[in-house]
Amino acid sequence: MSKTYRVNEIFFSVQGEGMRVGTANLFLRFTGCNETCRIETHGFDCDTEFASGRDMTIDDIIAQLRETGPTCDWIVLTGGEPGLQVDRELIDALHAADFKLAIETNGSIELPAGIDWVTVSPKVAEHAIRQRTADEVKYVRGYGQGIPKTVVQAEYKLISPAFSGDQLDARTLDWCVMLVKENPDWRLSVQMHKAWRVR
Numbered sequence: 001m002s003k004t005y006r007v008n009e010i011f012f013s014v015q016g017e018g019m020r021v022g023t024a025n026l027f028l029r030f031t032g033c034n035e036t037c038r039i040e041t042h043g044f045d046c047d048t049e050f051a052s053g054r055d056m057t058i059d060d061i062i063a064q065l066r067e068t069g070p071t072c073d074w075i076v077l078t079g080g081e082p083g084l085q086v087d088r089e090l091i092d093a094l095h096a097a098d099f100k101l102a103i104e105t106n107g108s109i110e111l112p113a114g115i116d117w118v119t120v121s122p123k124v125a126e127h128a129i130r131q132r133t134a135d136e137v138k139y140v141r142g143y144g145q146g147i148p149k150t151v152v153q154a155e156y157k158l159i160s161p162a163f164s165g166d167q168l169d170a171r172t173l174d175w176c177v178m179l180v181k182e183n184p185d186w187r188l189s190v191q192m193h194k195a196w197r198v199r
């Protein structure tokens with residue numbers, strides 16, 4: 001029997017944050033996460049539904065990706081936590097099907113090699129971060145939270161103001177603007193897909 005992956009959804013949209021903002025991507029969203037982000041512990045409440053899903057083989061996944069975004073050759077692997085499921089077999093199969101791969105991970109799991117663009121958005125304490133190299137590292141910051149002392153080696157370091165649902169709080173944005181002004185090796189990254197009303 002063919003191996004399956006638990007997939008929450010596949011959709012075609014525009015990347016709303018990070019250094020790849022504004023580019024068209026297929027999003028392959030996996031079921032399940034190993035974290036529980038809450039405002040009391042993380043400065044924001046997780047607003048992602050990652051409990052539901054269906055089992056798909058690699059062939060099922062590629063067929064649905066091609067049907068969903070026939071013009072697109074970039075896939076964002078996301079979740080939940082995609083590192084719970086993404087493995088070398090899937091990476092190789094998607095590359096063989098001529099896709100390029102980005103991933104958005106909470107950093108708690110060391111990823112297989114070969115992913116073309118790695119975004120680590122830590123949701124665990126620094127000592128618990130296992131994926132310590134990335135193209136970009138992105139921290140969500142709520143009002144009053146300081147600049148991170150990250151263990152992740154990344155070309156780009158980003159601060160993302162916490163949203164409350166679909167709303168960006170002006171005080172939190174002002175706080176994050178202040179953080180990047182005082183720490184010029186960090187950049188501001190706002191979740192523009194929420195403002196653009198795209199998924």
Ligand code: SF4
Nearest residue numbers: 033035037046080106
């Ligand atoms: S790591 Fe991401 S998906 Fe998981 S609970 Fe936190 S915000 Fe939600």
